Every structure is written in C-alpha cells, then in structure tokens.
Amino acid sequence: MTTLSLKDKIMAFMQRESYAPMTAEEMIFAIPVKEEPMHEFWDAIMELEKDGYVVKTRFDTYGLPEKMxxxxxxxxxxxxxxxxxxxxxxxxxxxxxxxxxxxxxxxxxxxxxxxxxxxxxxxxxxxxxxxxxxRANIRVVGVFKRTMDFAFVIPDDKRIGSDIYILRKNFGGAANNQKVVVEITEWPTEEHNAERRSAEGRVVEVLGYVGDPGLEILSIIKQHDLPLDFPDNVKRAAARVPDEIREKDWQGREDRRDYPVVTVDSEDARDLDDAVYVRRLENGRYLLGVYIADVSYYVKAKTLLDQEAQERGTSVYLVDRVLPMLPQRLSNGICSLNEGVDRLVMSCEMEIEAETGRVAKYKIFPAVIHSHHRLSYNLVRAILEEGDKKTREDYADIVPMLEEMRELCRILQKKRARRGAIEFDLPEQKVILDDAGKPLEIKQR
Incomplete structure (x- = not known):
C-alpha cells in the first residue's frame, strides 16, 4: 500500500464524528494499519502534519484543524x-x-x-x-537601495509586506537603484515577540538600472518565475518533429483541403490554432466547420514535450513577446494553421438551422486542411462593416463566405439573447512600443 493511500486512510479515520484526538501509536491500532510497514505510517502522518491537514497538539495527539x-x-x-x-x-x-x-x-x-x-x-x-x-516567495524582484554597510530591496509587488534586508556580503555586485532578484535566506519570524520584522536575503541576479529599456517586462518575467527558454532536451525533442505533413500522417483523416478554410486572429498573432469555414446547404441549413490544430498528434502524452507543456500550463502573452507553452518550432510551425500549407486538425462540422440557430447534427473527426487565408479582425471589419472596395477585391474568393458567416453569427446571437445570455462588450487594449521597448500609445484592438 502506498503512502498516498495511507494518507487517505488516516484522514478518513480522523474525519469520523466519533474521532477524538489520539497519539500516533493509538491511531496505529485504532485504524488499523497493521499490514503496512510502520515507517510508511509515520511518513504519512508527518507529511499530513507538515502540509497542515492535521495538527499535533502539545500532548502529542493529532486532530483536524477545523475541529480545533x-x-x-x-x-x-x-x-x-x-x-x-x-x-x-x-x-x-x-x-x-x-x-x-x-x-x-x-x-x-x-x-x-x-x-x-x-x-x-x-x-x-x-x-x-x-x-x-x-513559504511562497522564495525569490523577490525589487529595487536595490544601498547604505554604507547594508541595503534594502524594495519589492515591486507591494503585497510582499516588507522590504528585504541585505547584508553587505550579500550585495552580489548590485548598485544603487538597480533592479535585482533576491533570494530570501531568513524569513520574518513567526513568534509573537519577534525582533526581526523584515526578511533577509542575498542578491542572486542583477537585471539592470531602473528605466532601462525592456527592464519592466524582464522584471515581470522574473517576478512570476516565467521560463524564458526551453531546456535543451525539450529543444531536441521538438527538433525531431517534422516540419511538414508526411503521407503516413494522413491515414484515417478526412480531406478538407478544398474547403476555403480561414483563420481570424490579431495582426501580431503567431500561433494560429483554430480555423473556420461556413457555407449554406441545399436544405437551407448552415454548415459550420471549426478546425483545431491537432497538437496531440505531435505531442504525445507523458513525453518530454507534454511534460514541459503541463509544467508551463499556458502560453504567456506580454507586451513585447510571447512565452509559448511549446517550442516555437511547433507552436508557430507544424502546430500552427499557417496560410498556404497543409495541417492536421481535429474537426467539428455542424449543421445549424437558419430559423432557430439549433445544431441539427454534428460530426467530430480528424482531418487535413489547407488554410486559404490568414485574416485579421481589422481585415474582416474592413470587408464586412466598412465595405472597403480594395480589400473586398483582394479577398473576393472568400467575401461571400464571410457574409454567410455574418448571417450565421447574427442567428446565433439572437439564440443567445433568447436564452438570456449576457453579452460583455469589453474593448481590448494594445500597447504600442518603439524599437527601444518604450510605450508610444495605447490602442483599442
């Protein structure tokens, strides 16, 4: 039996209404746990106490926090x-x-x-x-303020609660008014009569002087412990993924390359992971196709790439860069539905009733598509709302489809309204930077 199952067993026992605080030795005979090695029981009870799920009293008995x-x-x-x-x-x-x-x-x-x-x-x-x-804040980013024999680092995050005291031997080469990363070595004591009110630490990295171009973004990255690069073994794993679809990759997939599928994203988007297609059917319904990049074909479960993506959790979008969940060779390459190339996707095609917006039937399946156009929101607006003649001529092959998309969109919006859905019209802002990384203006997307 594993330590994890022992933890569950101990917690279930202590959560009984009849449970009264008892020592570990008494618990061993009361549960009982005779079939498990004793060291596993002691490991489990100590881990539960360390993690705050159980409390050890001054009488060496154990109880649940909520009951105390x-x-x-x-x-x-x-x-x-x-x-x-x-x-x-x-x-x-x-x-x-x-x-x-x-x-x-x-x-x-x-x-x-x-x-x-x-x-x-x-x-x-x-x-x-x-x-x-x-403790959560092992490392803190802030501004280095030096006196003669010691210094303080003023955290960027004001919620840290106090400045970090730095002894001279722990300056790490930092100068006054530089942004630094500090590793905390001594915490503010928990005791009620504490004399040390500030944490102590040592400078482990100097980021630059306050006001340097790009420093604020770098500070945010360091403050949230975001990864700037991928480990070498993950890069090597990404390098083994092919750049193009091979014939064997098509097996078991439906061919949708003749559909004028398009992507619609912001101008600066690099990882295009979804595409759409619409046409009106002879039965009066709309056929809506939604095509999602089939990343799982290239990133198999429990591989290095999968574990790295799980560790990161998401791509992080900053003002001047993206920290992707997967190496750019994948996120901007074979796993991105780029214009003019074949890509593997998971597809959902739906027939939607024109009168009610009801999905009459649908089909989910793996497929191959060929993105015909890489559109932006501004391009679609110019075509559909502004009626820009030059833009409509440039994209004449898909203007009828975009107009059908608009019709279907209005049908679905009416359906949402009938259902009582709330429409949040929250404009998104974009910060425009110059070549030195300094903000020039804020625009609405």
Missing amino acids: GLVAGRFQLSSKGFGFLIPDNKGTKPDVFIPPRKLHGAMNNDRVMARIDSHTAGRRPEGEIIRIIQ
Missing part, C-alpha cells in the same frame, strides 16, 4: 497591511480576515494556519496566524 478552531489556506496580503486567509476548501468556508498585528511574519501567498478568534453572524470571521505551512 483552526483553518489552513492561502494568505493574501493587501498593500494596507491586513490580509485574508483563503481556506483550502474555499467553497464551504468563508475567507478569514487577518489584522496587521496578527500576521506574525506571514507574507503574501504563503500557505498558513490560523486560529479563529471571532465569528459574528453576518460578518467575516477574524483570526490570527499561528503557523507558516509553506
């Missing part, structure tokens, strides 16, 4: 000095207000345990942090 007036969760500190504990099981428990005098060294995003001091009906409960379970 305690709550564990993520701490969010405001710039005004107070904070809130967001419980682990947020759906069933309210946030807990933590006043400044009861933080006891907790910093923003730390996982903590708090004691509930008061809970008045109709008001948010108030508590006091009694334990830091896991």
Whole structure:
C-alpha cells in the first residue's frame, strides 16, 4: 500500500464524528494499519502534519484543524497591511480576515494556519496566524537601495509586506537603484515577540538600472518565475518533429483541403490554432466547420514535450513577446494553421438551422486542411462593416463566405439573447512600443 493511500486512510479515520484526538501509536491500532510497514505510517502522518491537514497538539495527539478552531489556506496580503486567509476548501468556508498585528511574519501567498478568534453572524470571521505551512516567495524582484554597510530591496509587488534586508556580503555586485532578484535566506519570524520584522536575503541576479529599456517586462518575467527558454532536451525533442505533413500522417483523416478554410486572429498573432469555414446547404441549413490544430498528434502524452507543456500550463502573452507553452518550432510551425500549407486538425462540422440557430447534427473527426487565408479582425471589419472596395477585391474568393458567416453569427446571437445570455462588450487594449521597448500609445484592438 502506498503512502498516498495511507494518507487517505488516516484522514478518513480522523474525519469520523466519533474521532477524538489520539497519539500516533493509538491511531496505529485504532485504524488499523497493521499490514503496512510502520515507517510508511509515520511518513504519512508527518507529511499530513507538515502540509497542515492535521495538527499535533502539545500532548502529542493529532486532530483536524477545523475541529480545533483552526483553518489552513492561502494568505493574501493587501498593500494596507491586513490580509485574508483563503481556506483550502474555499467553497464551504468563508475567507478569514487577518489584522496587521496578527500576521506574525506571514507574507503574501504563503500557505498558513490560523486560529479563529471571532465569528459574528453576518460578518467575516477574524483570526490570527499561528503557523507558516509553506513559504511562497522564495525569490523577490525589487529595487536595490544601498547604505554604507547594508541595503534594502524594495519589492515591486507591494503585497510582499516588507522590504528585504541585505547584508553587505550579500550585495552580489548590485548598485544603487538597480533592479535585482533576491533570494530570501531568513524569513520574518513567526513568534509573537519577534525582533526581526523584515526578511533577509542575498542578491542572486542583477537585471539592470531602473528605466532601462525592456527592464519592466524582464522584471515581470522574473517576478512570476516565467521560463524564458526551453531546456535543451525539450529543444531536441521538438527538433525531431517534422516540419511538414508526411503521407503516413494522413491515414484515417478526412480531406478538407478544398474547403476555403480561414483563420481570424490579431495582426501580431503567431500561433494560429483554430480555423473556420461556413457555407449554406441545399436544405437551407448552415454548415459550420471549426478546425483545431491537432497538437496531440505531435505531442504525445507523458513525453518530454507534454511534460514541459503541463509544467508551463499556458502560453504567456506580454507586451513585447510571447512565452509559448511549446517550442516555437511547433507552436508557430507544424502546430500552427499557417496560410498556404497543409495541417492536421481535429474537426467539428455542424449543421445549424437558419430559423432557430439549433445544431441539427454534428460530426467530430480528424482531418487535413489547407488554410486559404490568414485574416485579421481589422481585415474582416474592413470587408464586412466598412465595405472597403480594395480589400473586398483582394479577398473576393472568400467575401461571400464571410457574409454567410455574418448571417450565421447574427442567428446565433439572437439564440443567445433568447436564452438570456449576457453579452460583455469589453474593448481590448494594445500597447504600442518603439524599437527601444518604450510605450508610444495605447490602442483599442
């Protein structure tokens, strides 16, 4: 039996209504766990305590936090000095207000345990942090401010709660008013009578002087620990993926290359992962085809590429660059539905009734497409709303299809309105930079 299943077994036992705090030795005989090696039980109970799921009392007995007036969760500190504990099981428990005098060294995003001091009906409960379970801010980005023999780093994120104290031996070559990355070596103590009110740290990286071009973007990347590049083994795995579709890749796929499929994205988009096609059928319905890049064909489960994508979670779009989830060889190449090339996709083709917008039938299948045009939102607007003659002539082969798309869009919008859906018209802004990376203007997309 694994340690994980032992944890579940222990938690289930302690969550019984009849459970009363007991020692680990008593628990061994009460559960029982005789068939498991004893060291696995001790590992499991210590991990549960370390992670804040169980509490060890001064009598060496174990109990559940919620049965002892305690709550564990993520701490969010405001710039005004107070904070809130967001419980682990947020759906069933309210946030807990933590006043400044009861933080006891907790910093923003730390996982903590708090004691509930008061809970008045109709008001948010108030508590006091009694334990830091896991620190969140191992590294902090900020501005280096030096005196003669020591320095402070003022964090960019004001929710960190305090400046970071730096001894002279830990300056790391930093100069006054430089942006630096600091690794925290000593935390503000949790004890109620603490003398150390600031964290201590050492400079591990100098990013540049305040005001340097591109420094703010680099600071954001470092502050959120975003990866600037891919590991060499991931790059090698990406290099083994073919640049073009091979004949064997077509097997079992339907051919949609003769459909005038188009992509519609912003002008600066590089990874084009979806495409569309519409035509009116003889039965009066609309055929809507939605084609999604078949990334899973090239990125197999549990491979290096899959594990790296899982670690990153998403592509990150910054003002001047994109930090992609997959190497650009894939995200901008074989997995991007670029104009004028064949690509593998997963397809969903739907027949939609013109009168009601109801999907009469649909089919999901793997296919091959050939993107006929790479359109932008501004191009489509020029064709459909502004009626720009030159643009309509340049894209004459798909203007009728775009007009049918507009008709279908209006039908689906009416269906949404009948269903009571809310339309959020939130304009998206784009920051225009010069060659040095300084902002020139903010435009609406």
